[in-house]
Amino acid sequence: MKILKIFCILLIFFLFFQNHSLANSPQQVDKISKNLRCLICQGQSVYDSQSDFALSMKTLIKKKIDEGKNDDEIYDFLISKYGEWIVYEPKFNKNTFFLWLLPILVFLGGGWLIFKKTKFFKL
Amino acid sequence: MSKNIKLTSIVLIVLFSFFVLLKGLDKSNTYSPELSTTKIDFNFKAKDLFSDEEIFLDDLIKNDGMSLINIWASWCLPCREEHAYLLNLKSLHKLNIVGINYKDSEINAKKFLKELGNPYTNIITDPKGINSIELGAFGVPETFLIDNNSKLIIKKFIGPLDDSAFNQLTKLIK
Numbered sequence: 001m002k003i004l005k006i007f008c009i010l011l012i013f014f015l016f017f018q019n020h021s022l023a024n025s026p027q028q029v030d031k032i033s034k035n036l037r038c039l040i041c042q043g044q045s046v047y048d049s050q051s052d053f054a055l056s057m058k059t060l061i062k063k064k065i066d067e068g069k070n071d072d073e074i075y076d077f078l079i080s081k082y083g084e085w086i087v088y089e090p091k092f093n094k095n096t097f098f099l100w101l102l103p104i105l106v107f108l109g110g111g112w113l114i115f116k117k118t119k120f121f122k123l
Numbered sequence: 124m125s126k127n128i129k130l131t132s133i134v135l136i137v138l139f140s141f142f143v144l145l146k147g148l149d150k151s152n153t154y155s156p157e158l159s160t161t162k163i164d165f166n167f168k169a170k171d172l173f174s175d176e177e178i179f180l181d182d183l184i185k186n187d188g189m190s191l192i193n194i195w196a197s198w199c200l201p202c203r204e205e206h207a208y209l210l211n212l213k214s215l216h217k218l219n220i221v222g223i224n225y226k227d228s229e230i231n232a233k234k235f236l237k238e239l240g241n242p243y244t245n246i247i248t249d250p251k252g253i254n255s256i257e258l259g260a261f262g263v264p265e266t267f268l269i270d271n272n273s274k275l276i277i278k279k280f281i282g283p284l285d286d287s288a289f290n291q292l293t294k295l296i297k
Contacts, residue, residue, distance in 0.1 A: 039261055040261055040262055051262075052225075052226060052252060052262060052263075053252075053256075053261060053262050055252070056226075056251060056252030056253060056255065056256045057256055059251050059252065059253055060253045060256045060257065063253060081256075081257070081258075081259035082259060
């Protein structure tokens with residue numbers, strides 16, 4: 001009886017994740033393509049664009065997901081082909097650290113100025 | 124004194140931004156990674172336009188010298204314009220030119236070649252456009268000059284070939 005229970009739980013668990021992954025495929029394509037810049041149409045993401053380039057890109061992303069590739073592997077592959085410019089959110093590395101840190105530095109600097117100018121500390 | 128410092132810093136910031144933006148105007152808006160590190164993955168199968176056989180792109184890139192990979196389609200007008208350059212490259216330099224027929228119908232592609240001539244050693248079809256994207260292409264027409272041994276891209280031409288591209292190719296092939 002106990003074995004049957006464990007078997008049922010495992011079966012439900014397995015089926016749940018299988019369906020889950022199938023249902024997620026188009027959503028994952030949408031999620032990845034929203035973070036990709038359409039390189040031949042100005043100001044549009046691959047998700048928004050209906051150009052041949054974007055349509056082929058979406059088909060390729062779907063193929064890569066079906067092959068079992070995760071988001072990072074797909075981004076890495078596209079960056080190797082088209083450069084860092086293709087992603088709206090570039091990865092944190094030696095070329096992009098300033099881009100990522102600048103808003104934090106501006107925020108901290110601005111906060112420091114506000115605290116200095118107001119009488120917050122003097123109270 | 125403090126007013127002067129403020130004014131000078133504002134002027135400096137404006138000037139700095141102006142020159143940064145001015146320099147940005149000169150930059151090409153086609154973004155591509157370093158070509159010298161772009162190794163193409165030729166290890167994919169595609170259907171041959173004429174024989175209907177599935178062939179590896181790798182088998183079409185011959186062992187020594189250079190090859191040209193040209194992405195084209197019969198519906199693409201600039202492809203018609205550049206076709207004469209491909210025919211010239213083939214006849215003058217006996218270059219191995221591999222065509223990738225992008226999102227095209229087989230009948231139209233064959234009609235196109237019958238009308239304008241066939242400069243290609245082999246043509247593989249790419250009905251969904253996936254293979255071209257895997258090669259790092261932007262669309263049609265696009266041409267890559269490949270070193271057959273290292274499989275590295277020597278030169279990438281985005282858009283139709285013209286006189287200047289033809290001259291560059293001629294120099295590189297020699």
